[in-house]
Amino acid sequence: MTRLIKVRSRFWLAAAAIGVVALFVLGAQPFAVGIVPPPYDKLGHALAFGALFLVLDSALVLPLWLALAIPLIVSAADEMHQLWLPGRQGGFDDWLAGLCGVILAAWFSRLARAR
Numbered sequence: 001m002t003r004l005i006k007v008r009s010r011f012w013l014a015a016a017a018i019g020v021v022a023l024f025v026l027g028a029q030p031f032a033v034g035i036v037p038p039p040y041d042k043l044g045h046a047l048a049f050g051a052l053f054l055v056l057d058s059a060l061v062l063p064l065w066l067a068l069a070i071p072l073i074v075s076a077a078d079e080m081h082q083l084w085l086p087g088r089q090g091g092f093d094d095w096l097a098g099l100c101g102v103i104l105a106a107w108f109s110r111l112a113r114a115r
Helices: 010-027 040-059 064-082 092-114
Strands: none
Touching (some): 010 040, 010 064, 040 064, 040 092, 064 092
16 A cells, blocks of 8 residues: 655654744734735736645645645635624635646746756
């Protein structure tokens, strides 16, 4: 039986874990309210979750579907978390921005590996 996930780099795996923890801890702080004004917040979501895909892709050997799913699940959890925070609001539009970032990051990553 083959393993579904293989660790490629513990450094990048630790970076991904720290990034996800920081997203939830720092995102819950009062200073996070309105730190990036619309519409630039969408760019922030795309960059953050695209970067998470790239870091996880560097850290782990995963099937593509799982490499895409993990950042999108974290993005959805972040949006749900924001529903409970004063001054914050979760939104499907923010999740879609994260989806765009993940798809673009995956596309560029696969394009770079093909060369």
